Amino acid sequence: MKRVLITGAAGFLGSHLCDRFIKEDCYVIGMDNLITGRIENIEHLFKEENFHFVNHDVSNYVHVPGELDYILHFASPASPIDYLKIPIQTLKVGSLGTHNLLGLAKAKGARMLIASTSEVYGDPLVHPQTEDYWGNVNPIGPRGVYDEAKRFQEAITMAYHRFHGVETRIVRIFNTYGPRMRLNDGRVLPAFIGQALRGEDLTVFGDGSQTRSFCYVDDLIEGIYRLLKSDYVEPMNIGNPDEISIADFAEEIIKLTGTDQKVIYQPLPQDDPMQRQPNIDRAKKILSWEPQVSRQEGLKITYDYFKSLPEEELYKKEH
Ligand code: NAD
Numbered sequence: 574m575k576r577v578l579i580t581g582a583a584g585f586l587g588s589h590l591c592d593r594f595i596k597e598d599c600y601v602i603g604m605d606n607l608i609t610g611r612i613e614n615i616e617h618l619f620k621e622e623n624f625h626f627v628n629h630d631v632s633n634y635v636h637v638p639g640e641l642d643y644i645l646h647f648a649s650p651a652s653p654i655d656y657l658k659i660p661i662q663t664l665k666v667g668s669l670g671t672h673n674l675l676g677l678a679k680a681k682g683a684r685m686l687i688a689s690t691s692e693v694y695g696d697p698l699v700h701p702q703t704e705d706y707w708g709n710v711n712p713i714g715p716r717g718v719y720d721e722a723k724r725f726q727e728a729i730t731m732a733y734h735r736f737h738g739v740e741t742r743i744v745r746i747f748n749t750y751g752p753r754m755r756l757n758d759g760r761v762l763p764a765f766i767g768q769a770l771r772g773e774d775l776t777v778f779g780d781g782s783q784t785r786s787f788c789y790v791d792d793l794i795e796g797i798y799r800l801l802k803s804d805y806v807e808p809m810n811i812g813n814p815d816e817i818s819i820a821d822f823a824e825e826i827i828k829l830t831g832t833d834q835k836v837i838y839q840p841l842p843q844d845d846p847m848q849r850q851p852n853i854d855r856a857k858k859i860l861s862w863e864p865q866v867s868r869q870e871g872l873k874i875t876y877d878y879f880k881s882l883p884e885e886e887l888y889k890k891e892h
């Protein structure tokens with residue numbers, strides 16, 4: 574039985590990864606300090622014999638008894654309002670946390686996959702973004718704490734691979750959505766759906782012409798699983814190339830929720846990328862992977878999830 578350590582296990586993506594590896598008959602150690610995660614995301618796994626949860630901040634020394642086959646490092650604040658609120662922790666988990674886990678991977682002979690991001694491309698000057706584009710990041714801007722932590726994370730991961738021979742994988746994740754996102758995490762999809770459910774106007778930042786390309790979580794998890802099992806060491810984009818402007822996205826949410834909310838415009842945050850779309854030729858060729866779930870299908874499932882939450886969740890303030 575493969576033994577897998579998943580950091581950020583109580584978060585949105587980490588919890589879906591735990592589900593997947595349990596389904597693949599692995600022994601899963603989920604690690605999280607709950608700074609942006611929710612224990613509710615993994616509570617259903619507590620009855621599984623093959624699941625063990627450890628409450629720990631991975632920016633501090635990480636000790637895991639026994640063997641490990643795989644480490645998936647997903648711990649990190651991931652939404653702009655989270656990493657603006659906890660900038661130092663964000664830098665630490667991407668740098669010190671990654672260093673600790675690479676050391677653990679080296680000691681255990683484990684293969685390590687890191688969650689990188691489309692944010693390494695910054696406000697991109699190449700469109701769609703291919704993996705060989707080096708990016709356009711403002712290192713000292715407010716988003717720099719996340720973007721540069723992730724760029725450092727990639728650099729130290731490649732160094733451990735080249736210098737110590739650790740088996741490493743790097744996934745560059747583009748905007749992903751689905752059940753278990755926090756309704757109040759500030760990301761655009763939960764923000765819009767939350768506003769629609771509370772009967773508030775939808776807040777579009779800037780003029781709404783900036784674009785994103787949204788990937789449904791099941792597609793992402795499948796891509797990550799295939800990348801882990803492959804022997805590909807260079808970074809790999811995983812995302813859905815179906816690009817949409819944020820203004821059009823707001824209209825889509827209004828239609829989906831059947832509400833008659835208006836759109837209101839608010840200032841664009843500093844360094845907000847103007848366009849983002851993954852080029853996924855590499856994933857298609859090497860992993861035979863491409864997204865299967867349309868935005869229409871994925872949004873419907875996600876909306877039903879948010880609707881099913883207790884009403885007080887809708888009014889919970891950011892922690
Ligand atoms: P999330 O906030 O839901 O999950 C992150 C989890 O990491 C949380 O449970 C949090 O408590 C935990 N965590 C943070 N710092 C920690 C620390 N020092 N020690 C232990 N646990 C810690 O976010 P998510 O959307 O699930 O993102 C997971 C990973 O994927 C992150 O590394 C993020 O950068 C990356 N990513 C996500 C997306 C996306 O669209 N969701 C896009 C690009 C990259």
Ligand code: UDP
Nearest residue numbers: 653759760761762764776777778783819845
């Ligand atoms: N956005 C918006 N209204 C909101 C929240 C976000 O218009 O209430 C915009 C944001 O400025 C960005 C896009 O939606 O252009 C995606 O934002 P998100 O925080 O989801 O992800 P990221 O910017 O990290 O891709």
